[in-house]
Amino acid sequence: MRPRAFDEEQALDAAMRVFWAKGYEAASLSELTEKMNIRKPSLYATFGDKRGLFGRSLDRYTTRHLEYIQRMLERESAVIPAFKSLLNDLAEGGRAGDPTLGCLAVLTLDELAPREAEWTEKAWAHQLRLAELFRNKIAEGLESGELAPGQDAEALGRALLASVIGLTVMLKTLPDRAFTESTISATLTLLKEAQS
């Protein structure tokens, strides 16, 4: 048997970046094969078809993205500084270093929901996992006494998620720094500190 001349993970990563930047519809097979540096028959033999490749790309994205968010929230033990650094990192483009890239899971929801049930579900499940990460972090702050009691960790986590999604979309236009900073600082007032 002849071995593959390309690395599957590496090719998948390139595909993911194309979908990330362009969305499903606007990502053409020509651009995909070019950026993946493989020819169409190899692509089809390995990933099935364009839909299969997108599914794999989306899975890869959500996995990586979840890890990233988790890492960011763990870097600071206090809740408010943790969310502050997360939002600031997003504003600077996060892992990719480019704020105008947005988020593939959000783009998938926006572009393909509700008509592509399978992908809608995947992207939504990812948002739910993010909301849970947020909720857990907030719950820690409530237990530790950092946050004022009586706040609903689950609801707050969801509201913060909505803010993060909205901010991510807004960042695609690269608004000026002052705009972003004031938005972030007001968003953080969702989390009420305990009286000191």
Next chain:
Amino acid sequence: MRPRAFDEEQALDAAMRVFWAKGYEAASLSELTEKMNIRKPSLYATFGDKRGLFGRSLDRYTTRHLEYIQRMLERESAVIPAFKSLLNDLAEGGRAGDPTLGCLAVLTLDELAPREAEWTEKAWAHQLRLAELFRNKIAEGLESGELAPGQDAEALGRALLASVIGLTVMLKTLPDRAFTESTISATLTLLKEAQS
């Protein structure tokens, strides 16, 4: 001269709905002409090309949408109830009556920013107008004494806009009522009432 057999505004409205539901890329000329109930030569004679039609559709959308948001905010004189009813109305699908439709301006940002500068600019300008509406409403609440003093109306308006955008995207998946309600109620805690 022979008069048009179709109403331009009506056709444009149909086109707008197609772009709204599918985005620019996935909206095909076949579907557009079908839903507009005109043939391609009429479309091209009236709107130029697909890009021209999208531009007109986006303009129409933002105009209508701005009016809608303005109307919603004016229905209640108090700030918090006003935003509450706005968010609840969004959750029920707003004007269109379908929460899974999302927002064309948001979809345009997500799908086409930053690579389509003209449309990115249009969609972003719309978001800035919305942020201004929000800011003005909040400023009213600060002056009237409804809201606790010391809050930054501009920053809060922007944060609320991010929340609205995020919520709109999430609603495309039709999350259950409890999810939506808790998200909305936590979001509204961005606005602090004055001590009574």
Next chain:
DNA sequence: TTTTTTTTGTACCGATCGGTATGTAACTGC
């Protein structure tokens, strides 16, 4: 080396994409 198996590059497929040429139908002004 030879055989066998899998991947690769090329060249191609039908379908659909956005966009248009053309002739005819429909209306206005005369």
Next chain:
DNA sequence: GCAGTTACATACCGATCGGTACAAAAAAAA
């Protein structure tokens, strides 16, 4: 009714879309 003008429907255009047939090439198994 006639002339002039515009909009209409049909039928078509090249380009690109996603997807594949096929044969050469490359390695493992013999």
